[in-house]
Amino acid sequence: MLRPSPAPVPALRSVLAALGSPTAVREARTPALRAAQGPLSPELPLPVHVLGVTGVPGRAPRTRLAGWRFLIRSGDRAIAAADTMLTPDGWTFSHFFEGPYVTATERALLQAEALPTSYQPRLLSVPELYMLTLWLHADPEADATTAGLHADPEADATTAGPAAADLLVPLAPAPPGIAAHRPYQVADLLPVLSTRLAPPPLLGSAAPA
Template sequence: MPLNIPPAPAAAERSLSAALQSTTVRSPHPIYLNRGALRPVLPLSVHRLTPVPDPTGAALSRLTGWRFLLESGGRAVGAAETMLTPDGWAFSHFGEGPYIASTERAVRRAEQLPGTYQPRLLSIPELYMLTLWLHSDPTAEPGAGSPLPQDILVPLAPAPPGIAGDLPVRADTLLPVLAGRLTITAPTG
């Protein structure tokens, strides 16, 4: 079934458009020198997983931005991210690396899954990990909510050691593994 990809907020799109047209925004790679050839596609809300679950053990996340893949010549060549600030949406940064291709693969595979999902990204910076989060409520507000047990998480490659990249896993299976890795114990002695 197709994925229900909600549009990014208009202000986030405007901040990205301004960054692509700007000559003062720094780019990490020569590919961005011809910014006029780049087309933002696949807007995904980015949520950060809170390292400590709530007292009931449920995973919590918060919206931190929107990430767009940047396409040139029909293929994704980079990414751009906007962030939520007290004044609204602002351009954050351009990006490149293995998560670009991994995101594309994960989305293509998700389109083959039974059911309809709303794709999002779930970031776990403490583990240097990013997942495609397939929210089981395809009509939910894309900036709200936390992972539900029946949601599907697809760790993007490269994933941390011991976690298979590019394989869909139910949230109620993967989140306890991640919570165990995020638990920091106080030193004794």
Template sequence: MPLHVPPAPAPALRSVLTALGSPAAVRGAPTPALRSVQGTVSAELPLPVHVLDQVVPRPGRRPRTRLAGWRFLVRSGEHAIAAADTMLTPDGWAFSHFFEGPYIASTERALIQAEALQDDYQPRLLSVPELYMITLWLHGDTGADAASGTPAPTDLLVPLAPAPPGIAAHRAHRVADLLPVMTLRVTPAPLLGSPA
């Protein structure tokens, strides 16, 4: 089924296109692939980046997320070579930075995997700072406002590579199944008595 990619705010897209058109911004980026590209590049597949504020929510509460920005894959030819992040400032959406690394190819791979699923989803990215982890968040409500919401128990999370130890990358997990695993990863083990 097709993914329902939400439209990015127009100012966010404009800020990325302006940065891509700026030789100074591209030369100053820590992205050798972007600096050395010959020909044109495009900003595609805008994904809202949400941050999971606490893996272990308060009792009786669902996990809370907040929108941190929009990420665009920067494509040259057939593949993404970098990404461009935007952030919300007091003056509106603004370009933040370019970057590259394993999450670029991993994001592309996860999106291809998601296209093969039987259900429709709205793709988002979910950052889990407590675990140094990023997932492709496949939200079941395709008409939802991409800038808000929390992961529903039936939504899918696809951890991007590299994933934390004990969590399989590129495997779709229901939120209800993965959240307890993530909780165990950040909860300190109880002390087993004092030494003699």
């Protein structure tokens, strides 16, 4: 069961304004959006958090809020998505896009809706691995703009990683060796990502014991 958080009102308004602008839609690199017949509606807003490289051995990667993403629905399916970003003047429209992650996000949300436990849906992006996951946060009442529940004492709330009770569902296409659309416990998947994100050892450095 999913309990999504409402997106910031300015973010939604910026997407609605872009959808209502023939110039913005015409210039978007989204053939499906330009060819759509009938009304278009932004739905299923999800906060997008980015998992970063720490560069510190033994420390899990941290996350930061990068924006809000809306699936753009035409009829009974999502045909594109719209990203928004935070600027000094507040939330604003960034760009439209389409591709496999749009369909995969919709599929993963439908799968998660059937789970017996309530989760708050988010997206977790891992740019260095060309990876996107549906992040199912175990506290549906949490602030969706912050990260997990086990923040590093030296870090603020917006840089904590996923909590132990959360689930991560890699979207297709997923990196080699990671199954798409399979719910992973954080303890099972995050160490794999941390290892792949770890910087290579310096030349001439001693091998670990």
